Amino acid sequence: MLNSVHSGLLYDNFGRPVNSMRIQLNAICNFHCIFCHMEGTERSMQYMTPEQIENVVAVAASHGVNKIKFTGGEPLLREDILEIVRRTRKHITGNISLTTNGVELPKLAKGLKEAGLDRVNISMHAIDEYNFHFITDTKKNFLPIVKQGIQAARDAGLGPIKINFVLMKNINEDQVDGMIKFCAENDSTLQLIEFEANREKEHSEEYLKYHVPLEPIERRIQKQAMDVEHNPLHNRERYTVKTDYGEVKIEFVKPMRNKDFCKHCTRLRLTADGQFKTCLLRENDYFDIKDMLGDESEIDSMYRKAVEARVPYWR
Incomplete structure (x- = not known):
């Protein structure tokens, strides 16, 4: 059965502590990326209010969650994003971060920092x-604006900045060295992400078309590394590589058929419309709290059930 130790920190039945939460704020975006999974949700939904989000964060914080990441869609399209961050900061003393495509950062980076955001992951x-x-897949090419967003995040102190780079066969797999150079020049960590799918789609035309294994690249970076740090989330390494353009940190996110990845997952997800979700790759693992977002005792009960239901996807 579920047990709680260390000031309310909850562990699932596989001994994994839940100390972080990934909160989806919306399901709309000004990009239409060809691999987007929209955090495993539908695009049409009614979003939680800032107050409702705060209620859930308060419950999670009472159980030892001290790390929040906001996602979307594109979370910076929420007009109340600064209020959401401020309300979250009231309960979280640890790291609050946000994943964004960077387009809105030139005008929002400073306000986000002042509201309590610590850092950003920027998709490029x-x-x-x-x-x-x-x-x-946009009518306008936003790359120059994304680069402005990266600079705005640096100027605002939203660091360390991570640049998310999903590797895709025959599209960008030859750009790894270029991205290393870019990140070294822009004082950013490069996060190389494996194109992923659940078991049902693992042999789909799309997966076979785009998937590239990261191991050969990681072995090359491993040989070049001057230092290696350990990121406990998903038990992955962070390599520091010296280049002609400065030092750069590189992480590899390898979820596919990776038992170690799942074994060290410490995250619970919350969808934009108010449902706990135990795993991105599962499809029937929702715990609906939409009708109880004003009652912290009911949220607490459902939170416990969701944590207890967590099962490693690859095991």
């Missing part, structure tokens, strides 16, 4: 405008 999946435009 190509170094050149042609492939960037192809991947994001």
Whole structure:
């Protein structure tokens, strides 16, 4: 059965502590990336209010959650994003971060920092405008604005900045060295992400078309590394590589058939419409709290059930 120790910190039945939460704020975006999974949710939904989000965060914090990441869609399209961050900061003393495509950062970075945001992950999946435009599937090429957003985040102190780069066969797999150079020049960590799918889609045309294993690249970086740190989330390494353009940190996110990845997952998800979700890759693992967002005792009960229901996807 579920047990609680260390000031309310909850562990699932596989001994994994839940100390972080990934909160989806919306399901709309000004990009239409070809690999987007929209955090495993539908695009049409009614979003939680800032007060409702705060109620859930308060419950999670009472159980030892001290790390929050906001996602979307594109979370910076929420007009009340600064209020959401401020309300969250009242309960979280640890790291609050946000994943964004960077387009809104030039005008919002400073306000986000003042509201209590610590850092950002910025999605930039190509170094050149042609492939960037192809991947994001937009009428306008936003790459120059994304680069402005990265600079705005640096100026505001939203660091360390991580650049998310989903590796895709025959599209951007030859741009890894270019991204390393870019991140070294822009004082950012490069996060190389494996194109993923659940078991049902693992042999789909899309997966076979785009998936590239990260191991060969990681072995090369491993040989070049001057230092290695350990990121406890998903038990992954962070390599420091010296380049002609300065030092750069590189992480590899390898979820596919990775038992170690799941074994060290410490995260519970919350969808934009108010449902706990135990795993991105599962489809029937929702715990609906939409009708109880004003009652912290009911949220607490459902939170416990969701934590107890967590099962490693790859095991």
